[in-house]
Amino acid sequence: MSISVWLDENHVAHGSDRDDIDVDVLIIGAGISGASIAWWLRESGMRVALVDKGDVAAGASGRNAGFVTCGSVEHYTRQVSRLGPDLAHTLWQHSQENLALIRDQIVGEGGVDCDFRQAGTYSLAGSEHELRELHESAALMAARGIAVSTVDEAHIADNLGARGFFGGALFHDDGECHPVKLVRGITRLSGATVYPHHEVRRLESVTDGVRVHTQRAVFRASFVVLATNGYSSEVHPWFADKIYPTRGQILVTEPVAPMMAAPCYCNHVLDYFRQLPDGRVLIGGFRQLAKDAEVGVADTPNPEIHVALEAFLRRHFERLEKTRVAYRWAGIMGFSQDGLPMIGSLPGQPQIYFIGGFTGHGIGQAFRVAQVLSEVMLEGKSAGPYSARRFVA
Secondary structure: OOOHHHHHOOOOOOOHHHHHHEEEEEOOOOOHHHHHHHOOOOOOOOOEEEEOOOOOOOOHOOOOOOOOOOOOOOOHHHHHHHHHHHHHHHHHHHHHHHHHHHHHHHEEEEEEOOOEEEOOOOEEEOOOOHHHHHHHHHHHHHOOOEEEEEEEEHHHHHHOOOOOOOOEEEEEOOOOOOOHHHHHHHHHOOOOOOEEEOOOEEEEEEOOOOEEEEEEOEEEEEEEEEEOOOHHHHHHHHHHOEEEEEEEEEEEEEEOOOOOOOEEEEOOOOEEEEEOOOEEEEEEOOOOOOOOOEEEEOOOOOHHHHHHHHHHHHHOHHOOOOOOOEEEEEEEEEEOOOOOOOOEEEEEEEEEEEEEEOOOHHHHHHHHHHHHHHHHHHHHHOOOOHHHHOOOO
């Protein structure tokens, strides 16, 4: 939150009862996670509202690459080594369910046109060592019944128009979309009332719930859900050592003829690229070049990283050697301590729930994780592997 004294003294709402807006559930943050929890609460009978300091999907949900992928921020072998085979597989299954729910409930039954396509994603190896790791991952995944195959340099050249990779793996069930159309579609289907351009100034616990002060109104809610991801510590200090705001960089070229069969990851899932339906090529990542600088909530593009992104395209794609860059931007993601999403309620404030920490994979995880949170809220179920209690000593 960053509001000057001049703006604060002249905001529309001054805290009187006549300014109060009464709802049952107020969701702070109108991105993929906020829209998703609103959707899962749509049949609860409760009055649900969404507020955001900008517009719907104005943050990371409208600034990402549009991958609807299964899995996490690292190769499957590393997930298995770190979390154990059963939990690693459970998390992969949840991401598969996330994609299926979006495809069937939002795109299919809901009729949301968000350029959804399910042609898989590639993970490409930039070294022989990474190629071996991808082959090991593919073998582990295939043994679990996950649809995956390995590919060689010739396949990459023929299907992606790319050069300079040692091979890779194709995850057949992954998808892609237009993220803003998706989030706005989910929001519309949820039936929640949306209040854009309401930056939260203060949360106040009262006997019958929570009062949420924005620069334009005061909301009175029985329950609040913080769906603020990378901005969570701006709203409440409890998140300062649990969800870290991290900047991501993306550029998009002018259109070229079709050349990529599916979206791609490379360099241990750090970098990514895809061709959009109109022929433009998107690439993002390279945060590792300036890791210490890519923190905080400022979304100004980093010139050093954008030079590297453009050089990558020129080096690996002959067809893009002279193609002009049309867009450059940055967005703020929320990275959790261990790379896994987290849900729960604030210590000592059980009426304030939260969802976040998607570590760059919100589109691929948030809809399913929001379902889990709705079950926590409505039925008292366990948060499972997403419980924030894992961070409490």
